[in-house]
Amino acid sequence: MSDLDPQSTLRRLFDAAVASAMPERLADHLPPPPIGRTVVVGAGKAAAAMARELERVWPGEWSGVVATRYGHAVATERIAVLEASHPVPDEAGGAAARRILEAVSGLTADDLVICLLSGGGSALLTLPADGVSLEDKQEVSRQLLACGAGIDEMNTVRKHLSAIKGGRLALACAPARLVTLAISDVIGDDPAVIASGPTAADPSTYADARAVVAKYGLTLPPAATALLAAEPDETPKPGDARLSHAEYRLIATPQLALRAAAAEAERLGLNVLLLGDSIEGEAREAAKVHAGIARQIAAHGSPVARPALILSGGETTVTLRGKGRGGRNSEFLLSLAIALNGLPGVYALAADTDGIDGSEDNAGALMAPDTLARAAALGVDAGARLADNDGYGFFAALGDLLITGPTHTNVNDFRAILLL
Structure with missing residues (x-):
């Protein structure tokens, strides 16, 4: 020795x-092509590389958009790659989130959405809930990053201040079939935690988010505090029939x-x-x-x-x-x-x-x-x-x-x- x-x-x-977790693994997890359109969306540090690999192996037509961290983009043919800030979100992440929601709007049951998720998606998909500003979300992110909270705790708060996380993207895709291909970066490989679970049922609640804020003594912006207290609309929970069109597949794990x-x-x-x-x-x-x-x-x-x-x-x-x-x-x-x-x-x-x-x-x-x-x-x-x-x-x-x-x-x- x-x-x-x-x-x-x-x-x-x-x-x-690292080699064992490269996006090339997604070829083994693809669904069959749909009768209708294929739309590709996604977010994360690996999202651009996953999109490139999907383009290489997907047999049919496709279009779409993914968001990745600055410096993590790769060349793609038809899937737009947008770069945004991580770990503190910026306006580019908000623009990317809006583009993604536009891409999945107006689909039918004959269509297919393939969502490519990986770690970092929480910051890159930045679409504040009504009444919350980007500046509010940035301040919340800074406090969560500094206080020592675990990723599941951080994402519990993020999901309840978002218009796209916590299963809300999945709702926007309906009635199209939705297949998420994910690279897990979280303990337990929980779809509700990976990238704050935009396409997964969310077992956490507004009360859980408030508990995280209290646990770490955070002082959130007034608009964020008010939203968590008001509980305007809960994220879809496990067993929610509105997610019956959604499927989740892990392609790489820690x-x-x-x-x-x-x-x-x-x-x-x-x-x-x-x-x-x-x-x-x-x-x-x-x-x-x-x-x-x-x-x-x-x-x-x-x-x-x-x-x-x-x-x-x-x-x-x-x-x-x-x-x-x-x-x-x-x-x-x-x-x-x-x-x-x-x-x-x-x-x-x-x-x-x-x-x-x-x-x-x-x-x-x-x-x-x-x-x-x-x-x-x-x-x-x-x-x-x-x-x-x-x-x-x-x-x-x-x-x-x-x-x-x-x-x-x-x-x-x-x-x-x-x-x-």
Whole structure:
């Protein structure tokens, strides 16, 4: 095992996970062409790449529009690709949402709507409910991103301030058949949570949204607070007959990506401990748990022996306390480095599979046993950087950021800890 290069091995495993979740998988999940029209809509960081792949394999005629993050567009023939802001929405996202609703209006039961969804769709489909402004939605988004709320909690609030999320897009498609093809980036692969569930039944309520606001002590704009209190019209719930025309198909999931990385690791002779795709909570606290497992393996050879690989996915959160730069994966890795304190033979990679950690230009970063020592030699205080939420700045100073550019998929966080 001494001939394994730690950093290239970790990158190889990350690449295997990403490759398993590419949009090419949608060809195996397509419905038959309809008698009437085919309209393609969608939103997410992978939506443009999914649209391009659909154009390559779809046998009939089609038209449509999808929304993706700035910098994530790819060339398509007939499906319009609109770019918008993520994670805080902008007017371009509102224009995209209106274009999507226009595209599915006036359809018949002979027509088919294919909806392409992936992570990021919540911010990219920005159509505020009546009485709520774009500025209101932007302020709500900023507060939700900063408070440490989980993605399901964030989306509960978003859905109840939206005119398109929480199953409302599905209602707009009726009576046409609706088939959603989704790449999951959420724990449990819940269609109601992926991209805030625009084509899925929504079990959450206005009361649930108000509970999230109260839990985190948020001070929403008056119009948003008034709407959540007024409960003007609930989202369609499970069993709602109005959604009988809608079908949902997952084409890629976080667990499948972790299994692909695990299979690659086993081919390299590593003993794999797969912690699962449902790790959540504060990134810095999750890192301490991972560090404890690594120490157990290093000291006692259990629950797996070296050479070992700890794999996990899911979506951690960051409660903003400082003013530094850095997403949840760089924060996880910085906390991990501090917790391990130079433990020999331990290397790690933490990254977002979409290629963007939070709102920065990196996917994540890499850690080695000498990370803290190299930082100290440069005068970079790891503890101070963590307190300032500046994982990006810390790893940038070391030249250890992982920069991939947009991957055109999104199955959430990927964490790999290698013990040689």
